[in-house]
Amino acid sequence: MSTPDTLPEQVASAEQKIWDLPTRVFHWMLVLCFAGAWLTAESERTQLLHLTLGYCAGALVLWRVVWGVAGSRYALFSDFVRSPAAALRYLRGYLPRSTLAAPRRYLGHNPAGGWAVLGLLALIAAAVASGWWAYQSGAPDMAGEMHEVLSHALLILVALHVIAVIATGYIHGENLVRAMWAGRKRALPEQGIRSSQVGMGLLLFAAVTWLGWALYAGRLPGLTS
Ligand code: HEM
Ligand code: HEM
Numbered sequence: 001m002s003t004p005d006t007l008p009e010q011v012a013s014a015e016q017k018i019w020d021l022p023t024r025v026f027h028w029m030l031v032l033c034f035a036g037a038w039l040t041a042e043s044e045r046t047q048l049l050h051l052t053l054g055y056c057a058g059a060l061v062l063w064r065v066v067w068g069v070a071g072s073r074y075a076l077f078s079d080f081v082r083s084p085a086a087a088l089r090y091l092r093g094y095l096p097r098s099t100l101a102a103p104r105r106y107l108g109h110n111p112a113g114g115w116a117v118l119g120l121l122a123l124i125a126a127a128v129a130s131g132w133w134a135y136q137s138g139a140p141d142m143a144g145e146m147h148e149v150l151s152h153a154l155l156i157l158v159a160l161h162v163i164a165v166i167a168t169g170y171i172h173g174e175n176l177v178r179a180m181w182a183g184r185k186r187a188l189p190e191q192g193i194r195s196s197q198v199g200m201g202l203l204l205f206a207a208v209t210w211l212g213w214a215l216y217a218g219r220l221p222g223l224t225s
Helices: 021-039 044-070 084-092 111-137 142-171 176-182 198-216
Strands: 015-017 184-186
Touching: 021 044, 021 142, 021 176, 021 198, 044 111, 044 198, 084 111, 111 142, 142 176, 176 184
Parallel strands: none
Antiparallel strands: 015 184
16 A cells, blocks of 8 residues: 555656755755865865865755755655664665565655765765865864765765666656656655745755855855965
């Protein structure tokens, strides 16, 4: 039997809104900041851009924590943070000789994905904090090394995240990347969210763009070129 946020694929043929706009703006801005922070990490010449993109990633994570308690249905922590045992049970469904049924389809994050989301948010916050510490104290030292280790751990988790997204989508015959871009998935009408929260999405985009510009242009204290 299907529970309110899971359903067998064959039940629904129409698409409904699942990811609100703020969650999608958050995700794709985070991808840009993360990739940009990596591309600008090594050179002195691009250091200001590195710090700016890192701080913007930190701001996005702070915002996501708020949206995790105030956002729409599938963005809420209460929708996707389940027990570690539930995550392990879900993952066991992927084992070739599993006696359990194939992994169930979730409209929001699955139980293992929920922990990956928390891990990604925590590691980004830790990378930003250690980067700030390294910048204040002058690298190379312990802070610089910690920042390097955390950034590499984050890179590994991101790689696992992308592999998991592709594998899960393949198993259920759906394109999860497209869903994170367009916000829609096959679902029953009552399972969709009512509003995409467009205003909040545009506000988030404008606020993070402004923060990046203000940091880069030296309009805020803390960074000097
Ligand atoms: C091009 C590479 C990436 C692709 C294709 C991708 C794709 C996705 C997809 C499809 C989801 C939704 C998963 C689901 O249906 O449960 C998702 C969620 C998520 N991804 Fe990625 N991702 C990428 C890179 C990243 C990076 C670099 C980060 C962080 C540094 C990241 C962090 C997250 C987070 C935190 C979520 C949860 C979204 C939320 O609930 O707010 N992703 N990603
Ligand atoms: C998502 C966020 C971030 C990522 C993924 C990231 C990643 C990296 C990486 C890969 C390096 C090169 C490490 C090495 O090989 O030595 C680096 C260096 C550095 N980052 Fe970040 N960073 C982020 C945010 C920040 C922030 C917010 C700051 C400061 C406010 C910062 C300050 C620095 C400094 C000072 C260095 C040079 C450290 C050294 O030479 O040992 N980073 N970062």
